[in-house]
Amino acid sequence: MKTCKTSFSFSLLLIIGILTSCSSSPHDATVVDALPVIYPDYVDVTIPVGIAPLNFAMDDDHVTAIDVVVSDAQGGTLHSNGSCTDFDIEQWHALVEQNRGGQLNVTVCAKLDGQWKRYRDFSIHISATDLPDWGITYRRIAPGYEMFGLMGIYERKLSTFEETTLLDNHSNEGMCINCHTPNRGNPDQHVLHVRGGNGATLLHTDGKDELLKAVNDMLGGTMVYPYWHPDGRYCAFSTNKTSQMFHIRKENVVEVYDSSSDVFVYDSKTHQIIGDTLIMKKYWAENCPAFSPDGRWLYFVTALRQVYPTDYDQERYSLCRVSFDPATGHIGQQVDTLINAAAQGKSVSWPRPSYDGRYLMYTLADYGYFTIWHPESDLWLLDLQTGESNPLTTVNSDRADSFHNWSSNGGWFLFTSRRDDGRYSRIYLSSIGPDGQATKPFLLPQRDPKNFYTQSLYSYNTPDFTTRPVGNDAPAQIRALKSGERIPTEMVKP
């Protein structure tokens, strides 16, 4: 049983007492000239005002207790003692708010083999840039290849540890629920896909849910990876015929690939699917669509299809864009290649333009687009003003760093990473400064993160920010899904 206690004081005397003796619990502490190895690694991270407390524990499981003091230059302190920290939420927020644009100092003592050790202090930096969004949404799913288990879409309040279920398959006939995608964090417009017998594409617009027929026969598939047009009328999708095959030996374990894929735009007013030969080219696999923030461009990636399994590692996606006219719904006449990944021997996926139009973040891997299974996949940032593209070196790890999205003000982004153990995706947050440099990311806080993440057999998928609680009517959505009533879509090509 965890015993984590917190007290709060602005008393200078108390701070001095704490810093000199490392609180009443630690005694005769040996000074260690090294930073503490903590989980999660919150050493020198940058956080926004309003984020939930960054609780942590020592990484070494043999440590029986830690004693932590968080202090600022004005005399504010937080103290926590136990097997992990458990900072009081309100007191944490007060201390962080008072240090906007500054930093907090963290003093850690740890008890190992009955002896206390005091480590070198470290800082937590408080960004001057707000993270205005209320929370985040994501899917949690356990790994499964031929079967799937419990899964759901959840929302998480960023200022606390509170998580709410939006839709799950715990209490119904085992639906397979796919990516929930809001329009730039606005839950008034969101889309998700449900596979299987009750399959549908659920589009929420104008205060109501519309369940579209899962498969359009003319399209030849389902509506898979979505991205909303900023005006909310259109939503771009890919349609993918996805397969998987398993390595008998390699570390990569599984290859997920598409035998075909195309990109199209869905018009929510007319229920029409707008296709075009430029984004549905024969022998080419278009994928991962995303609209520019002004709605005038449609970004996507495309690769020459390969023969599987022999050439599985030759499918390399380039970043392209084509103009889009929201007044007519027409797709332009010419495709621009922004990054010729094939020429570089790399593969681009998941383009995500920042909402101020300055940057485009993407994932770069050696081949393919299903980057959560690629340990080499990293996040890169394309400066749309200069055309320069650089890796986010402070963010990337030697394990899969992938699916990302921007906060509504473009100052922050989140992404998934398997850096913990190579198998389970977790959510990290980071910010981009005016110089285009990213800050050291921090793992999504939990009340007892070490226990929480260690005991979890779930991966986090397709996270995004949400400006406020989604407020969906899950029972009504499940009833609608079970009803079988679906709106057909119509395929149009200019």
Next chain:
Amino acid sequence: MTTERLLAVKCAICGMLAFVGSIFCGCQRTPELAGGTPEEQAYDLLLQKGQWADIVEKNQKQPTKSSACRNAVRLASWYLGQCSREELDLCLEDSHGVLGSESSALMMSDIYMRLGRLNMARRAAFDAMVAMRSEKPNSRALKRLTEVSIIIGEYDLAWKYLLIGEQHKDCHSWTKKLRPLVEHPELIVNYPSYQKLREIHENLQDEFFL
């Protein structure tokens, strides 16, 4: 058509079938089927005990229609010297439709493990873990995930699975046995069966299973 090309075509077709199968089979299975049929459970028990002759005899009396049970029969036949390793490997190459229940996934995980196909043993164990749609992990599958992680050298994962197992009483028999190995991976030399599986794995030529 070249052999390579044929294999590519076969892979593409089977891959698509597997994907479609995963969508439709996965979504429509009932809780009863998720655990496995009585026949699958019976074969699984014989497989765990290594009763090869009984497996072959059972199939001779009433040929099984279950893909996983058929693979158990093939493995038993191989152990009894009734088929070659090449024949066995060829039959196991396509795992489409085999992992349809908890019992079948556990059975396949055991079969792959016995043959040193660690990635496939792990893949089947993951499917066994999710089959019942329960928050409580399947002890046997979790043990397999731990074993494979140790043998492959993914110690972060091995540690994670061990700690999860230690939270569940029905896992304690194997967590006690494996904890020293997770804490001190170099002790694998004292575990000949794991050491042998590591050698087999490290000497495998990479190829694809479907």
